[in-house]
Amino acid sequence: MLAEDTIAAISTPPGEGGIGIVRLSGPAAFAIGKKVFIFAGKIKEPQSHRLYYGHVIDPKSGVHIDEALIAFMRAPRTYTREDVVEINCHGGIMPLAKTLEAVLACGARLAEPGEFTQRAFLNGRIDLAQAEAVIQIIRAKSETAMKLSLKQLQGQLSQEVKDLRRRLLALLAHVEASIDFPEHHDVEEVARAEILEQTKYCLEQTAKLLATATQGRILREGLKTAIIGLPNVGKSSLLNALLREQRAIVTAIPGTTRDVLEESINLGGILLTVIDTAGIRATEDEVERLGVERSREALAEADLVLFVLDSSCGFREEERKLLEAVGEKPCIIVANKTDLLADKDAALQAIVAKAAPRPVVPMSLLAGEGLDLLEKNIIDTVFAGAVTAGEGAMVTSVRHKNALERAKAALEELLAATEAGMEVDLLAIDLTCALEALGEITGENVSSDLLQQIFSTFCIGK
Numbered sequence: 001m002l003a004e005d006t007i008a009a010i011s012t013p014p015g016e017g018g019i020g021i022v023r024l025s026g027p028a029a030f031a032i033g034k035k036v037f038i039f040a041g042k043i044k045e046p047q048s049h050r051l052y053y054g055h056v057i058d059p060k061s062g063v064h065i066d067e068a069l070i071a072f073m074r075a076p077r078t079y080t081r082e083d084v085v086e087i088n089c090h091g092g093i094m095p096l097a098k099t100l101e102a103v104l105a106c107g108a109r110l111a112e113p114g115e116f117t118q119r120a121f122l123n124g125r126i127d128l129a130q131a132e133a134v135i136q137i138i139r140a141k142s143e144t145a146m147k148l149s150l151k152q153l154q155g156q157l158s159q160e161v162k163d164l165r166r167r168l169l170a171l172l173a174h175v176e177a178s179i180d181f182p183e184h185h186d187v188e189e190v191a192r193a194e195i196l197e198q199t200k201y202c203l204e205q206t207a208k209l210l211a212t213a214t215q216g217r218i219l220r221e222g223l224k225t226a227i228i229g230l231p232n233v234g235k236s237s238l239l240n241a242l243l244r245e246q247r248a249i250v251t252a253i254p255g256t257t258r259d260v261l262e263e264s265i266n267l268g269g270i271l272l273t274v275i276d277t278a279g280i281r282a283t284e285d286e287v288e289r290l291g292v293e294r295s296r297e298a299l300a301e302a303d304l305v306l307f308v309l310d311s312s313c314g315f316r317e318e319e320r321k322l323l324e325a326v327g328e329k330p331c332i333i334v335a336n337k338t339d340l341l342a343d344k345d346a347a348l349q350a351i352v353a354k355a356a357p358r359p360v361v362p363m364s365l366l367a368g369e370g371l372d373l374l375e376k377n378i379i380d381t382v383f384a385g386a387v388t389a390g391e392g393a394m395v396t397s398v399r400h401k402n403a404l405e406r407a408k409a410a411l412e413e414l415l416a417a418t419e420a421g422m423e424v425d426l427l428a429i430d431l432t433c434a435l436e437a438l439g440e441i442t443g444e445n446v447s448s449d450l451l452q453q454i455f456s457t458f459c460i461g462k
């Protein structure tokens, strides 16, 4: 399966830095590395996985291009399982471009985005879910996202999916035996009992994995949090408090915020993408009306809604209507401006009664009160108190979620068909469907188009 050509790319980000790396992988990597490099000392044959000092040269003229370190890494103990060479140059645009040019002149081909990782997958070092975890690690924006992706790279999700596939393959073998030998009725009887039991188990496991998908996506991509409310209730003040920075303009004039403002905050290792919106009201003003439209869009896309109200105004009729638009989304009521309340308890009780069952957090953003309680409530509402990635495998990608949904549907069909005493050949069809869907996750069963699509989202040089 090993590729015949040798690929090369600049593997460090563009721009200036202390060092920059040109990486080569493939059968000619060592030969090309030796052509473009002269060792400082007398080295006949470099050892694998060691760094050597010397100069990168133009292979035609012999002119020095840069002072550098080079490492030769012998297959299979490498990222791609092929021979790999890494040249550490100075991290500038020119030395890297010139070094890349030199290795290309010696016969290497410029790598496609993600091609190094694709080779690691094709050469069987990692499966597809693990390859996808590599890019997730690179893109991780919070500690939790990073931990989650690392688990996936270590193969936790893959193990669970492979276990399910192993069970279903064993079933398929049973079923095919009874198709091939229909005169042996006992084979079929055993097969049916076994199919029932195993299908139930696999369905349960698939459902368990699917149940982690929403939280998995949020932990990886961040929690989309929309601050919603009527004008002048303190939405922008809340954004500023969460950011601990005067980001949004706050004035006593209703309708101050005209556009949505988006900022990221880190809440105990979780990424929150907080959106401050224009206060929602009917308005003649063209700019404000467009802002209100965007507020409604932000509301529709949110994972969590922070619904701010001015507690000195009570729970207004427009707020009841707006809360209806929030629907079943996780939502926390922020009862702001408690500093203006004469009888705090009574006023809050009235709000709690109208907002139920949603939690109400009393706050005074002016006095800086209630922020801790709100942050605790956010974690409780979305993560049921637990923000860690948990013990078991977690589904963090939409692609995996879709595949699991298809596997689940096929298993449900299989269960129903088995219970209804359908022909064994029909059961084989459902089994194959479930197997194919699961195989898409780990890459046992993927088209080259899909592979192309997945790896093209990678960066060049990875």
Ligand SMILES: Nc1nc2c(ncn2[C@@H]2O[C@H](COP(=O)(O)OP(=O)(O)OP(=O)(O)O)[C@@H](O)[C@H]2O)c(=O)[nH]1
Pocket (backbone or CB within 6 Å): 229, 230, 231, 232, 233, 234, 235, 236, 237, 238, 249, 250, 251, 252, 253, 254, 255, 256, 257, 258, 277, 278, 279, 280, 336, 337, 338, 339, 340, 363, 364, 365, 366, 367
């Ligand atoms: N008394 C009191 N005033 C507050 C409190 N929080 C905010 N305010 C004031 O309320 C006014 C409106 O605050 P903003 O944060 O701009 O409100 P907003 O909801 O973003 O308003 P729009 O963008 O116009 O929809 C400002 O004058 C704030 O100083 C509070 O806890 N107590």
Ligand SMILES: [Mg+2]
Pocket (backbone or CB within 6 Å): 235, 236, 237, 248, 249, 256, 257, 277, 278, 279
């Ligand atoms: Mg505002």
